[in-house]
Amino acid sequence: MKAIYDAGATLDIAITLKDNMAKSKSGRVYIDAFCEERSIPITKIRNINDPESIQAIKDAEIDWLFIIGWSQIAKPEILNAPNLGCIGIHPTLLPQGRGRAAIPWAILKGLEKTGVTLFKLDEGVDTGPIIDQWEIPLSEETDARMLYEQATKAHYAVLSRILPLLIDGTAELTPQDNRLATEWPGRKPEDGRIDASMTCKQAHALVRAVTHPYPGAFYDSAEGRTIIWKASLERTSPSDKELKLSDGSLFCTVWERCD
Known part of the structure; x- marks a missing residue:
């Protein structure tokens, strides 16, 4: 959200989980203060696919909807609600590591590098065309907290780099090579x-x-x-x-x- 404003763009609406649902979410970030300072309307929901979510997005008449940090899969009606589409960020170098628990798996698998991928969402899970990527090197001392913080910084970096292209309509989309795809399961x-x-x-x-x-x-x-x-x-x-x-x-x- 900060990267969007630092790039000179604005948010017309913010959607987040209801407070009582978000307490158990790892890494939950409260966006209330950020939105209040910038007069961004907040809609708090139970599920991204609820009718109130869809209506709020349609009413705002937005170009792009960023779906970041959500564990719920957006259905077609949400994907088609913005004028230009939906953008997600996944904390791996897609098509490697589609799925869940990306940060733990990158460490458990002993990878030399991981990263974040900015991509346009489609009806699959982490399968949409790639807009941009940012690499993060890993070592035998990297832990989840360190990688979580590095991924957060990479979110800002990749968004800052690509937002001017999204704004002027020159961002290029590259289809993922499904032959190289791997899927990582959720963890308990x-x-x-x-x-x-x-x-x-x-x-x-x-x-x-x-x-x-x-x-x-x-x-x-x-x-x-x-x-x-x-x-x-x-x-x-x-x-x-x-x-x-x-x-x-x-x-x-x-x-x-x-x-």
């Missing part, structure tokens, strides 16, 4: 379980992949459940909590006990 909190059969490298990747803002990696013992927010392959302090795994020990540096 239970998928953060560390099993003793894992290698240290696998467990370390899991800790990094599901740390804040996600629910965290964990293991269960007779003492209860321990959530690990940060770990190291080597001991860094006498207070590190040692976790025995199939090929050695993982050292938990930030953790908490759940009784």
Whole structure:
């Protein structure tokens, strides 16, 4: 939203989840203050495809609808409501990594790079033509919080670069090569379980992949459940909590006990 205004464009309407529905969403951002400062009308909804959403978009007579950060799939009536179409941003380099949990999977898969893709939405899931992409390098120390922050900055960067072209109508759309497409499934909190059969490298990747803002990696013992927010392959302090795994020990540096 800031990138749109910094590029000299404006928003005619903002649509977000009702407050009581959004409390459990990872990384939820409240847009009320931003909209109030700029006199942007806000519509709070339960589902993007609700009649009130469709009517609000039609009434605003907008050119482009940006659908960013939504887990709900927009149906054709929403996609066809704006004059020019709908634009999404997906935190992978499409067509790689279509689907959900893009940030954890990029770390778990040990990729050398990921990124964000700006694309025009169609009726598929992350299948529409690409408008622009921004790469993000990854390392063996990258964790979910770091990648989340880098992806947020990349959202701003790619939007800032492409908005002038959208405004003057010169942005080019490139169809995705479906032969290169991969799909990543959704993840549940239970998928953060560390099993003793894992290698240290696998467990370390899991800790990094599901740390804040996600629910965290964990293991269960007779003492209860321990959530690990940060770990190291080597001991860094006498207070590190040692976790025995199939090929050695993982050292938990930030953790908490759940009784």
